[in-house]
Amino acid sequence: MPTRIQKQARQDTMLLNMGPSHPAMHGTIRVMLELDGERILNSEVEVGYLHRGFEKTCEYRTYFNLLPYTDRLNYVSPLICNVGYVMTVEKMLGIKVPERAQYIRVLMSELSRISDHLTCLAAMAMESGAFTVFLYNMKAREFLWDVIEQTTGARMTTSYIRIGGVRADLHSGFDTALKKAVEETRLVLKDIHGLLDKNKIFLNRTRDIGVMSQEDAISFGWTGPCLRSTGVSYDVRKAHPYLVYDRLNWEVPLGERGDNFDRYMVRMKEMEQSLRIIEQAAVRLPKSSRAFITEGLAPARAIKESRRQRVRRDIALSPNLEGSEGVRYPDILASDMGLVIPPKEETYTTIEGLIDHFKFFMSGHGLRPPKGEAYFAVEGGNGELGFYIVSD
Amino acid sequence: MEEKTILELLREQFPAGLKETSALLGDEVAVIDKEALLQIAAFLKNGPGEFTMLLDLTCVDYPGDESRFEMVYHLFSLTRNRRLRIKARLSEGDLRIASLTSLWKNANWLEREVYDLFGVHFDGHPDLRRLLMYDGFEGHPLRKDYPLRREQPLIPLKE
Secondary structure, eight states: OOOOHHHHTTOOOOEEEESSSOOOOOOSEEEEEEEETTTTEEEEEEEEGGOOOOOHHHTTTTTTTTTTHHHTTEEEEEHHHHHHHHHHHHHHHTOOOOOHHHHHHHHHHHHHHHHHHHHHHHHHHHHHHHHHHHHHHHHHHHHHHHHHHHSSSSSOOOOOOTTTEEESSSOOOOOOOOOHHHHHHHHHHHHHHHTTTTTTHHHHHHHSSSSOOOHHHHTTTHHHHHTTTOOOOOOOHHHOOOOOOSSSSSOOOOSSSSSSHHHHHHHHHHHHHHHHHHHHHHHOOOOOSOOOSSSBBOOOHHHHTTTTTTTOOBBBBOOTTTTOOOOGGGHBBBBTTTSSSSOOHHHHHHHHHHHHHHHHTTTTOOOOOOOOEEEEEEOOOOEEEEEEEOOO | HHOOOOOHHHHOEEEEETEEEEEETTTEEEEOGGHHHHHHHHHHHHSTOOOOEEEEEEEOOOTSSSEEEEEEEEEEEEEEEEEEEEEEOOOOOOOOEOOOOTTTTHHHHHHHHHHHOOOEEETOOTTTSSSSTHHHOOOOOOOOTTTOOOOOOOSOOOO
């Protein structure tokens, strides 16, 4: 069956098929192009190759089960996807999240946003012939991902943000690691500005190329840096402040012409703003009320002891991902019973904890939000990231 | 209270088309009659609400209900910084609703997606084809009665 572009093709033009697997394509997407020399006259896009049926999977999973899937919605900024999904569920359940957890979420979101923008600009620069910028951006991204990895345990598929809070408290060397990452990223951003801003080749390939008017951008439902590059000031973090964004000082950078160069510039400036947010949030982050337990019962001994009597002493767990100590939970996780995972040491040593754990994880149990529906959006790396969840 | 005004305005303007309004969990919702969709959407876009953006357009399948499918539209007003959700029920026997492509350009692909995954037909859509699945795909994968594990490979799998 001839496709639309084949039917509409003019006499003296050339049709070119690009993708779905092409070295220059980012992701599996097929574009059919109608060309007049180097000018693209018409195009048709086929996007289904990478669709994984996320919504269909959701129908068969519990609310908690689903969290790892949200990592994969955008693997460069998985934490923002986590935040978006989790906050939608929290909206339905009416959970209040401790302040420290909110700050941690902001920190993680902004780290993800910077790595997202860095990746985007790396690819953009590489495509316009600036391979050095690609390598520099990847370098900066590694510094950020190091911080993320030390706290969440994974570079990309983190599943760190949990319903009610976050999975584990920040690791002990977080401040130093963050400071280093911020410094290194600043240096890289400065380098990129120097390499690209007045670069004739880069300007020729981006200035006034791919211009989008404000009306079209709005009509196409653009959000995020792309919409802001046309001069529309809409950022979900400012328009509908969530978490603690309204308590921090930062600006929304805007473009003027809506061309490729403006989109580059908006992303560059946004990264600077994100660094600002990170620095403020790291200072204002409420201190954890309890120190990590270094000397306590070993988990195996605690389990043994719990067979005879209730364990009264502290149990030493790995401070972050193994189980995150229960004593630190009040700072990072909501206290609603049944809505958050009970601390591991309670699961193993008390019957209440075990029942709680069972009710949370076993099939047929788990979270049951009240009947209804909710829409909640966060500002993702590429724009408004909204989740619409219907509970019956 | 701006949000009240928009729902009240809708109630005044379209007493027949508007079935129900609510503000569950802070989300403004208007349930409308599907025949009135295009009128109401045009009023919301060009009228005092200035809902210039269509954020999302999707469908929900409620198997067993009398009107099985529910179209859901999320609108956003840049000037008033308000979101609004519009819902319209469709019965399985008459899966047709007006297309919004004349009002918002992104409705084109979103409606193709809903057509592809739910099988809803959009009257007035310029190019209603499947968006994600390929030509010749049987059924509509996001309907609740489509089995999760059903496979329809384009090229037959080896035994």
